[in-house]
Amino acid sequence: MRIDKDKCAGCGQCTEFCTLGRIAVCRRDPRTGKLYYEINEDECVDCGVCLRAGVCSAGALYMPAYAWPRTVRSAFSDPTVEHRDTKVAGRGTEEIKTNEITGRIKRGFVGISCEMGRPSVGARFYDIEKVAMALARLGVEFEPNNPCTRLMADPQTGRYKAEVLNEKVLSAIIEMIIPLAQLPAVLTAIRGAAAGVDCVFCVDLITVLEPGNAIPTLPLLQSLQWPVSPNGKMNTGLGRPLAKEG
């Protein structure tokens, strides 16, 4: 996102809507003394929120026609923008939201989502890569229909395409399904990688409940003293029944 300095009235109103906080700086034109704002384009994730807020009566805000690899910023950060580069919409898949229809995650398995970056912080792909590579060393298979996976140069190692590493997005999701027995090793790898990244992320563990509604991952998480926020998604019967387990 950019601000046309000649049109900008220096009111600062658009900066209140920035998802990353105040990344625009106020400047004074040395020739005219006129105030204007300038967006730090390296920090901006091209989410478009400031523009869509519609507060700039001067019409000074505009989204340049960015080229690859800059285009990944808006694709991951602005839900109105198409994923032209990865051909997969959104930040990740629908994971548990449609599991009663897809049956992707079965008993005895855990869906893992590492939601890298959050509003006000964001995430760079070099940090996303650190977590992905730590997981790849355990031999996990990343979800192929995930926009993050599509940006990897090598899904076997979790290495991303070199040109996207410095790109910053509001949030991107690393996804995989693992056997429940592999969860301790995966959690250890995630915790180890977390110490080396300069962003925030949360880890979602997605499972089908056991008979009696027990959450199969809960005892392990509690024993490891991971902070847990259990959430349920109820099948109201509108989808197909969970696929039969082989």
Ligand code: SF4
């Ligand atoms: S709202 Fe418009 S005029 Fe005001 S600082 Fe932002 S770009 Fe400039």
Ligand code: SF4
């Ligand atoms: S596009 Fe998003 S990140 Fe960039 S300045 Fe606007 S609100 Fe902030």
